[in-house]
Amino acid sequence: MKHDVSPDSIPPRGHEAKRASIMDAAGEVFCRESFAGANIDMIAAEAGVSRQTIYNHHGDKEKLFVAIVRDLTERCNAGIFATISTFPDQPKDLEADLIAFAVRMNRNCICNRDGKFLRKLIQTEGERYPELFAEWREQGPGRTWPAIAARFARLAHAGFLDIEDPDVAARQFLALANAELQTTFMLGGTPTDDEVLQSATHGVRTFLRAFGKRQPAADAQKHSALAGA
Amino acid sequence: MKHDVSPDSIPPRGHEAKRASIMDAAGEVFCRESFAGANIDMIAAEAGVSRQTIYNHHGDKEKLFVAIVRDLTERCNAGIFATISTFPDQPKDLEADLIAFAVRMNRNCICNRDGKFLRKLIQTEGERYPELFAEWREQGPGRTWPAIAARFARLAHAGFLDIEDPDVAARQFLALANAELQTTFMLGGTPTDDEVLQSATHGVRTFLRAFGKRQPAADAQKHSALAGA
DNA sequence: ATAAATTTAGACACTCTTGTCTAATCCGTC
DNA sequence: GACGGATTAGACAAGAGTGTCTAAATTTAT
Structure with a gap:
């Protein structure tokens, strides 16, 4: 001193x-x-x-546990917001850009160490610490979902997508991107890079079939026949 | 005797x-x-x-635990196959029938007592009992996903849907139907009937925007403007 | 009623874990 | 090289949980 x-x-x-x-x-x-x-x-x-x-x-043990969860929540949130800031607001290739975004979200926020740990702790101990996880819910999903929805709203407003409810679309976007990883997540595993890419690719293609403009700008029709593995 | x-x-x-x-x-x-x-x-x-x-x-405690998981796995599988047997193979109103199917799946297999318990035990203890949960994986997802995919394939073959990969479509169907229930599931909660219906409705609408025939039989266009809360 | 099987309460030994305490030790700074 | 805060190993008491055992009570079928 x-x-x-x-x-x-x-x-x-x-x-x-x-x-x-x-x-x-x-x-x-x-x-x-x-x-x-x-x-x-x-x-x-x-x-x-x-x-x-x-x-x-x-x-004591309980204070340690609470500290861990708070720490993980903060770090995961930071990662999610950092990733959201890379959302393709002015896409060159909408499909490729959205796939890349979905992959980033998965790799940097959901499949990484912190994301995996936080998810498991919430699933396992959520019911035992209601106020701790209420806090997580407000700081996490409560702030990240609207942020993602806002990006999709902007994309729709710019004419790249045809979306009525951006909140619903945002949730469906991530649900689709993760659709093929659910079983792996259940068992606590970490999907390979390839699995993440596969799931994101299939998910984004379906998302664009649902919400893509029929004749957006120039190059939106070219993907419709790609069904490769 | x-x-x-x-x-x-x-x-x-x-x-x-x-x-x-x-x-x-x-x-x-x-x-x-x-x-x-x-x-x-x-x-x-x-x-x-x-x-x-x-x-x-x-x-002992461990044998009891294993017995519980086996029992839940069996009962859940039975419920899932029973529900799959109600899949709308000859839909009158494709959207309504798929929504009703998604709601049945959720209420009878995923949100009910057995489904909730099994999911939580797998998430929580899956890594500690690899062979027990490998068994679940084979008997559960390993058999139910193909069964659902087969139903979608049939629906596509009959001209109601435009699907390339039925396995992917089946996974995406359920991912979409549950898209708005994820946070509730994470925290171990049970969604209300209304939440289940909402999520299924939004999910099926998006699914049909992606995979619905543009001009199927007669009444496929009528839903496109419904955006109720 | 009676006999066999099952359940029960309680005590028990044993192990594991938490959280505290103490005395020795480490490590960077003056 | 000495100081002071932090760390360490180890012992420790207290509590909780598992799995066993016994003798009494209860149920079920004969």
Whole structure:
């Protein structure tokens, strides 16, 4: 606290490294074993840290769990909004651009470590922590769905799509993009890049059959006969 | 074993009642608390049975769990095949008939007690019992998806739909029908009848915009302007 | 009624886990 | 090289859960 630029309350650097390592390990273990099945020694071992250090940092098992979920929610939301910002507002090739967007969404937000962990924790412990997951619901789906819907509304307004209800279309877009990954998600697996691309391609083609303009600008008819594997 | 019609190995009637009551309670508790979080006393209390009786019937906690999952898998599969048999092969009103089918599928197989429990157990414990859930995968999705796809293929062949890949179309059909229920499912909730109907209606409309014949028989154009809430 | 089977409550040993405590040790800074 | 905060290993008490056992009570069929 002497002539250090950083004011106070900043412990040494190793401290933060431990904290991060605990968060990593705890996410992994809670996700794999569920809250009740996880034990602190397992987390400590996986984090390469002593049990006492975990108690020093987080107080008790439940507080640790809540911290993990908050952390994952924040990181996932950030990823989703970052990905939404890459939405093709002025598509060159509508089908290709939407497929690429769907793939980005899947790879960076839904199939990655954080997305997988958060999804599993919500599914497994959601009913036990109603207010924690109500928070997630507001911050997550409550903000991301409208943001995606707004992008589709803009695309429709610009004449690229024929959409009545952008909220419904947004939900259907992602449902279609993930249609072939459901079983893998159920069992906690991670789909391969190829599976993600397949599902997104089929999903976007169907989406455009439903919502694409019949004669949009110039090159919208060319896809109609592609049915390759 | 004297002049009883049923040969042997059939214990008194109360026995089966206890067994059913244990299965019910165990499903409920395992689903609510996860395998590690459930305890035998809880199940015994909820079943109105003594702890020892559970051990008499099932041996130990893990065997009980496996029995529950097998039982749920069987019952859910039966329900799904029963519902598939109501698929509209000769639709009078294609949109209405497909919506009704989607609603039946949801209410009788996905949102009901067994469907909800099985889904949660698979999500929560799937990774811990690979061979048990591999079994589910073969018996469940492995047999139901092709069955649904076959029905769509038939519908397409009869000229009602314009489908290239029936397997993809079948998956997309259910993905669309459930598109608006995902968040509720995530948190373990049960959607209301109205939510199910809404989601199915929007989903089927989009499905038909993508795969409906442009001029099928007589009355396919009439739906295009319906955008009710 | 009576005999066989089943269920029950309770006690029990055993194991595992949580959360605390202590004394030793590490590590970066002065 | 000494200081101070953080970390560590290990012991520890308290509590909870599993699976077993026993003797009594209850049910079911004869």
